[in-house]
Amino acid sequence: MVKRLKVATIGGGSSYTPELVEGFIKRYDEFPISELWLVDIEAGKEKLEIVGELAKRMVQKAGLSIEIHLTIDRRAALKHADFVTTQFRVGLLEARAKDERIPLKYGVLGQETNGAGGLFKGLRTIPVILEICRDMEELCPQAWLINFTNPAGMVTEAVLRYTNIKKVVGLCNVPIGMEMGIAKLLDVDPSRVRIDFAGLNHMVYGLDVYVDGESVKDQVIEFLTDPNNSSFVKNIQGIGWEPEFIKALNVLPCPYHMYYYKTKEMVGKEMESSKKEGTRAEVVQKLEKELFELYKDENLDIKPPQLEKRGGAYYSDAAVRLITSIYNDKGDIQPVNTMNRGAIASIPYESAVEVSCIITKEGPKPIVVGDLPVPVRGLVQQIKSFERVAAEAAVTGNYNTALLALTINPLTPSDQIAKEIVDEMLEAHHEYLPQFFKEAKV
Amino acid sequence: MVKRLKVATIGGGSSYTPELVEGFIKRYDEFPISELWLVDIEAGKEKLEIVGELAKRMVQKAGLSIEIHLTIDRRAALKHADFVTTQFRVGLLEARAKDERIPLKYGVLGQETNGAGGLFKGLRTIPVILEICRDMEELCPQAWLINFTNPAGMVTEAVLRYTNIKKVVGLCNVPIGMEMGIAKLLDVDPSRVRIDFAGLNHMVYGLDVYVDGESVKDQVIEFLTDPNNSSFVKNIQGIGWEPEFIKALNVLPCPYHMYYYKTKEMVGKEMESSKKEGTRAEVVQKLEKELFELYKDENLDIKPPQLEKRGGAYYSDAAVRLITSIYNDKGDIQPVNTMNRGAIASIPYESAVEVSCIITKEGPKPIVVGDLPVPVRGLVQQIKSFERVAAEAAVTGNYNTALLALTINPLTPSDQIAKEIVDEMLEAHHEYLPQFFKEAKV
Amino acid sequence: MVKRLKVATIGGGSSYTPELVEGFIKRYDEFPISELWLVDIEAGKEKLEIVGELAKRMVQKAGLSIEIHLTIDRRAALKHADFVTTQFRVGLLEARAKDERIPLKYGVLGQETNGAGGLFKGLRTIPVILEICRDMEELCPQAWLINFTNPAGMVTEAVLRYTNIKKVVGLCNVPIGMEMGIAKLLDVDPSRVRIDFAGLNHMVYGLDVYVDGESVKDQVIEFLTDPNNSSFVKNIQGIGWEPEFIKALNVLPCPYHMYYYKTKEMVGKEMESSKKEGTRAEVVQKLEKELFELYKDENLDIKPPQLEKRGGAYYSDAAVRLITSIYNDKGDIQPVNTMNRGAIASIPYESAVEVSCIITKEGPKPIVVGDLPVPVRGLVQQIKSFERVAAEAAVTGNYNTALLALTINPLTPSDQIAKEIVDEMLEAHHEYLPQFFKEAKV
Amino acid sequence: MVKRLKVATIGGGSSYTPELVEGFIKRYDEFPISELWLVDIEAGKEKLEIVGELAKRMVQKAGLSIEIHLTIDRRAALKHADFVTTQFRVGLLEARAKDERIPLKYGVLGQETNGAGGLFKGLRTIPVILEICRDMEELCPQAWLINFTNPAGMVTEAVLRYTNIKKVVGLCNVPIGMEMGIAKLLDVDPSRVRIDFAGLNHMVYGLDVYVDGESVKDQVIEFLTDPNNSSFVKNIQGIGWEPEFIKALNVLPCPYHMYYYKTKEMVGKEMESSKKEGTRAEVVQKLEKELFELYKDENLDIKPPQLEKRGGAYYSDAAVRLITSIYNDKGDIQPVNTMNRGAIASIPYESAVEVSCIITKEGPKPIVVGDLPVPVRGLVQQIKSFERVAAEAAVTGNYNTALLALTINPLTPSDQIAKEIVDEMLEAHHEYLPQFFKEAKV
Numbered sequence A, B, C, D: 001m002v003k004r005l006k007v008a009t010i011g012g013g014s015s016y017t018p019e020l021v022e023g024f025i026k027r028y029d030e031f032p033i034s035e036l037w038l039v040d041i042e043a044g045k046e047k048l049e050i051v052g053e054l055a056k057r058m059v060q061k062a063g064l065s066i067e068i069h070l071t072i073d074r075r076a077a078l079k080h081a082d083f084v085t086t087q088f089r090v091g092l093l094e095a096r097a098k099d100e101r102i103p104l105k106y107g108v109l110g111q112e113t114n115g116a117g118g119l120f121k122g123l124r125t126i127p128v129i130l131e132i133c134r135d136m137e138e139l140c141p142q143a144w145l146i147n148f149t150n151p152a153g154m155v156t157e158a159v160l161r162y163t164n165i166k167k168v169v170g171l172c173n174v175p176i177g178m179e180m181g182i183a184k185l186l187d188v189d190p191s192r193v194r195i196d197f198a199g200l201n202h203m204v205y206g207l208d209v210y211v212d213g214e215s216v217k218d219q220v221i222e223f224l225t226d227p228n229n230s231s232f233v234k235n236i237q238g239i240g241w242e243p244e245f246i247k248a249l250n251v252l253p254c255p256y257h258m259y260y261y262k263t264k265e266m267v268g269k270e271m272e273s274s275k276k277e278g279t280r281a282e283v284v285q286k287l288e289k290e291l292f293e294l295y296k297d298e299n300l301d302i303k304p305p306q307l308e309k310r311g312g313a314y315y316s317d318a319a320v321r322l323i324t325s326i327y328n329d330k331g332d333i334q335p336v337n338t339m340n341r342g343a344i345a346s347i348p349y350e351s352a353v354e355v356s357c358i359i360t361k362e363g364p365k366p367i368v369v370g371d372l373p374v375p376v377r378g379l380v381q382q383i384k385s386f387e388r389v390a391a392e393a394a395v396t397g398n399y400n401t402a403l404l405a406l407t408i409n410p411l412t413p414s415d416q417i418a419k420e421i422v423d424e425m426l427e428a429h430h431e432y433l434p435q436f437f438k439e440a441k442v
Ligand SMILES: [Mn+2]
Pocket: A150, A152, A171, A172, A173, A174, A202
């Protein structure tokens, strides 16, 4: 008898789910999934129903016998799962909107995964992830945890340091997006493009880039210095790199590096859009509403093309690609977040890094990077320090530690402003940060 | 016959020299110096005469037979020297004033050793230091180079990486100032205070602090959180740390850390004083003028007490203390800038660090530090990256590399502002940066 | 116009060459080689002719237009080569026989690549390799050097440390032999077996072993503890591991580990066979004679099956497999000798290690290993120390350094015996060790 | 009220105790000990009485008010102790004699702290040390554990890895003996000699040696190559180093290095003496008997000069010197066994190393060593691997692990001989190795 393949998706009511389902359908030959359990919380039940019914129609249309289970009983979903994927959002887009708006009041970047917003998303998310891990230790200790809940780097770090789950991978669409962007730019098939990735989640560099194994880095860097083309992803545009800076940097930055190397301009841009079209969360809220209207349509039985505007393209596809490679011991190269083990010199051995790996049945194994180039090494270290202190704050609920995390973040202009932001955001997210309100502040 | 002890001081016309001379007089029993050669450049001849004559009077008053030589022939001074000290300032205080004023125009810190000012001081200074080292390789290869020309960390890094002089020590008065400050605070004799220093020059932390070997760190951190007492050195006052931040940091920052953890407030303060009393260089220019008036007085035969206002207290004393310990193989503990050799984990083996060392005839040997605390590790790494790229720019005269150095500095808000500052400062310091004007910009 | 692909094989008159030629023929579709230059020295001209004519017949039979060039002009062969392979033997099998016989007189292992024999093979070989590298720097700086001249680890170390050739790979058939052996043992297709290799050449461990990505290590270790099955390669048989030792070791040793973990038994066995059938070199000399008789047969136009008895099975095939993967940027996993770059913790960054790599157009990139298991770490370090001191001795021709190398080798029972062996072997190999006889011993 | 200073000495009935007492008397001004508790086991009661009474007479003669307590109640002795010293011997000299004799039967070194003997001494000793540590955690958690029970390196490693006692120092008289030997050789006062020590216990090298801070290494190495002078300690004599080997090694070996670099000669010498005067333990047994006869003399009130023949000169003195420096935060340099923390590159961060340290109230802090010279690095690593596997075997009582430890020891010629020795020694020491006989062998 063939083993049944069970996947549990925490945050199954997400608008992303149709892409995930499409991914499983497309790769069914290689990964014959038997059951997909979409889990959500009580408050997300309605969306779970909508997206779950669409998933069923999609499977039916594909003529496959994948069971779709919709549930708010997380433990039932985890039981004997082979793969667990996480795509939930504690506090939903409302919380994200606060992460974006509050720091701006203090003249500081408000962003989902960087700076103060990233810190507070981490503080809300990590305790939930650790609960899931504890359930997994009990209910499916052999399963792989494929996390794409942000901040994915900090979350992976927390899982590695604070749980017994070693089979965890953090996933992001940024690297795949960079490869896609370069393929498009050079007008070659994406399968011919390979980037040597190294760094941290949303702080990843392309140390070299190849087409058919030949380096095209100089060509790509030349292109990056053209102000009309300076970004690979949709949501950060119109701001160009200083050509001489990028040439001297001599590696490919990821789109999020703009927050660090162009802090002032990015804060300005954000402030502007927060006044006009709203922050990203607010824009996405509208998009999501429209998407769910579409999803309700009983005639819809494919992933609707409108989903691509949502952002996060390739995210779910990357997840299924990863799962398929693990399942089949493929030995192909994919950039993921995993334990460093010496791959990147001077980053702690046990810390999470985002790095090109070969994917085996035993999971990702980093291809050795060695020393990061001197100019990028310091910033990567600084974000790793931030992630570790932030994870500690998330676990302990210690006020001072949270303040420390924010103050050492390179986007924070002073300890005093850090304190003001921490104070306001702790109140704003009170409901989702119980660990900070167990007792009086220390 | 006893070996004659020869010391050469490059930048001998400095207003600091009387303290240095006083130091040699005080420690003559332990370090029986025969000849002190004060070297300066043509343009500094007048000051060299003034300060040199004072030095002679001081020696005479002390009844010692130390020869004082005044010269602008650096090679004559270096020949067979046992110790070479450097305290010169390329471009004098005029250049420093530009380092301070220009960045402020762009809303960015202008400071002698940090950020854009530190970068340009490095760009001007390093080529001269490397020339001195090449002379030393030829004329006094066995001599020790005791550098207290700023930015001392970057300079030491450059000497270690770009010369064959291995007997180099970078010196700063900040650590000794911190120990003095704590002694005063706790009302104990300074000899009873010891701090475990680790980090980089002007980026050094006190990992622990002891009185008679017992840790008093908690007590000192408590004190640091009192806004009235938050600083150990004169020139940064009235701005207090956030108590919860310092408690969570749990190590002693040095005064310069204010630029990084309170960037906004420090820039504001600087802007204000630049409008009122002038920048620090401008204030010091006046002080120096007064000092040299004093020095001219033929009745003056001691270090005048007014010198202490100049800042840089203990600097020259620290130099003589170090020289004495090397000469006598004392084995005492002093914080200096020297090659890391693994003392601080995750900082490159060959890089300069500022760390507590035992001082032997073979020079400083770091006491092992191990892992820096997670929260401070990233910033230290980032400054080390900055120092290394800056040193490379100083040596190559490459425009892009200089821009890269400034952009990755944590005090710089964007690559675009970095470019504007680099462009203006290159012009302003044109005369002292020949390496950047050999040919057209790349 | 298509680029012509040129391969130069130093030591082309070797009896192995027909396998190499067969390899190129088999993989012609993937690697369309245009010219194969077989190079040898004056003394090897006759064998070069014999084997070269066979090569031509093989190519003709295959119906391919590969040009076979036979030459003793190494520089002509190297000019514009794309790949250079080395399979020469300084001093031929006569020298190897001395490496084997002399140490035995002192009760010490005499073996081609380990202990005193390995040291002296290194001392003879490294200067020649370095000459080739200097020619390559001039004549084909873009070429890959694929070395399978033994001692391949020491040779790769020497190339990395003493030349500017960075595109060097050391190759051995031991890892592939272990995978083949396990495939046979478990009766599965070799393509389904993968071992995580880590260590040094002839000192490599299988940290884990998989079939279709599932670990079968426990099963294989169980098998290894069966005294009848304890070896994977032909030439070390009949001596079994202590089962409890292997279970506690918990990784797969390679066949050469017997010299270290069963030193006494192996020396005994060697002594016995040196008295009966002769040492390995002496046996091989006879085999070679027979092979060349076969090769002369003008009707022979394939690799004769008798070659397999020669030992070194898969060697040439491994070389062509590697070349093909580099040429096609295949991204497959192969165990080779390459620069560590942090892949194996606590082995120097710049040292050669033997490790599973992905093979790209840029060459092998190690898959990160991290910490070696504690029990094997020390021995690997000790052999690396030996290799480095030996390489230094080969380059400098310093007598004391050669003695140091042999004394620190774990197979050497004392400095005194080391000295006796070094003295006798220096004389015995006088002709091939000119660097030791430039002047009087130091 | 002044704090009372309490020292507990486990194994207080040892013949060494009079030296320890003399040490405390000599340094009473600096370390005003109030109570010395000599602890022993039931079986050692008689010797404890004899040596304890002598101790009392010594104190009385010195006119000091140090209380001497004699007890077999270890917990009473540990309660509120400030320093705990350990000098016990599980199984007494009878067990040591077996450690020495049994391996010789197999042609292998039998020695107290190296090879099979060292392993079994570790297996007997470590469980007792760990018990003491558990008592200390409860009864005197602030106390320092000064261990001079052998094998001191392995014991310190075990305490660091398997207990919560972080205030532990392992002590050996070898380094001090080397300094004394060199002082005598050069006819200078020992206080003027300093050696940079680095390595492991009984595997320590002098990387450089100074008189008044000036290196005299070349001179000392020259001396070492004189066969009449090749050893610094009494018990290994008459066997000289090969001069060319030592010159190439270029660091000072310690006497125990003879076992590794002259294995064959040392085994031969041991075999000979085991037949003539008996093994070292057997010789010492007689010496001890004579010593205790002396100790009984009620007129004896000083350390008798005959004790020096016992070996272990300076041992107790080194202990009191260390205690005094810790107590007074002296900051002097002493070679001890402590946690590496990066002092020696490529040795694990948490492992015990023997290294020159400055001694503070917080204990020893290693002076950074950096990279060990290439030729010695491998052997040090190998012994560290051995120590770690041996400590694990001691803690777990796992037969296979013990066999693994012995097989990877560089003095062991094969896994088969290792097994024979382990089997015989487990039986011989059955009584003292309960952890191996809890259940049937695995
Ligand atoms: Mn992402």
